[in-house]
Amino acid sequence: MDWSIYTDALVEGVELLASGAADIWIIIETSFRVSGAATLVALGLGVPLGVLLGTRRFAGRRLALIAANTGMGLPPVAVGLVVAMGLSRRGPFGELGLLYTNNAMVIAQVLIALPLVVAFTAASVAAVPRQLRLQARSLGASRFRELVLVVGEARMGVAAAVAAGFGAIISEVGAVQMVGGNIAGDTRVMTTAIVQFTRMGRYGQALGLALMLLGMIAIVNAVLVIGQTSAERYEGRR
């Protein structure tokens, strides 16, 4: 068996990354910036929504939970198509001139990550004992303070939401291709670059980027796990 297709590409990919060639690092930086911004926006919107769904009882709550869970299976290409049509100059938001920009990619990725964040948060805050919230309120905590308390107690779940959301959007290719356009030095991210380099037969560049992508997801998960376990130790001591 001939494994040289992997080893050659691996050597070439690692050399390329080590060489610090500007264009490859711009691609990596763009990926991180776009998906990082989208994760933060999705958290800012999704955590309060998830807490609402996980702790309040209201009409239509089940429907909303079903919607959030269904949204977790939302096909990214479908999101990309709908966003691309909306941002097209002929579309309803065409005047904003957002198609083929970083912001368009952030919008699509927020829509992909949001249901994940909402559903994960809702599930984890629902597991926080109700008595705790009632006690906090009886001690005079405000609604906001109560929200902060619940999210704090459910932080494992919220951290899982961060990892799931970020992992999903940074590895996604269909939507960013459609709304970003894979423009060199601008909207080219790791996934669209991997597709293009593979199409062009540049396996080394493609594999190098694929390794970086995997590494980035691993680092984010490592930070979250370390954060979680050190919090456990802290609580254990107390």
Add this chain to the structure above:
Amino acid sequence: MRSVSLGGVSRWALAIVFALATGALVGCSSDSGDANSVPDTPAVEVSQVICASTTSTQDSGLFDVLVPAFQEAYPEYALKVVAVGTGEALTMGENKDADVLLVHAKTSEEEFVASGFGIERKDVMYNDFVIVGPADDPADVGAATSASDALKAIMDNGGTFYSRGDDSGTNKKELALWAAAGVESPEGDWYQATGQGMGDTLKIASEKQSYTLTDRATFLNLRDALDIGITFEGSDDLFNQYGVIVVTDATNMEGAQAFSDWITGSDGQAVIETYGIEKFGEPLFVPNAQ
């Protein structure tokens, strides 16, 4: 004990919420700032020109030399290339999502201009198509006298053909060749459509040891990764003309016109003429602007 943990947790959580809010804002606003990353020309207001072109043009690597050369000639414009299929590129023009098009499906381009979507279409350059397939040429394509004969030989002699099937310029060219061979809609087990770009289709044809129609540039670029070779080339019906079209009422009309004038002018034509010699020992495109 509870009140202590309340305080700790809330400080922790507030810090996170604060980081989220500011981080999100910074993340978004920094995008627009970076968007026009053109080297130090603070005095010039840079506006972006969106050029819709085809994946085969992008995969040929031509834009890697065209974009910097145009940038140097016109620092006031940032040329951004979005590579799609010819069909989608024309739709992008109709929707005004692109300012200028560089595509290769002459009949469709002329229809596009005649319908009022484009101001004018100018010839830029040409390359040629080749029919590639297994080295031993089982369908005896090499003996054909024209490309349409060669395709017919694949059908008649038990070869398998992989079509792009994606409404691209190459796909349109292929269907025109079939029509010239008297086959209006090729179908059957021997005729497969990938629905993908040229590079992917070449890879599939190589893995399946089958035939396909490709532009020479993409094939030369990918040659080392493929296990198929040129089985038929050089006939008149394999000529592939590229045209540039400025989109009517484009968002950046001046920039689009500047690119059209530049690529059909002596500077742009000179860049095209030399591209590929260094890497492949032969130019990939022949400039032929009037």
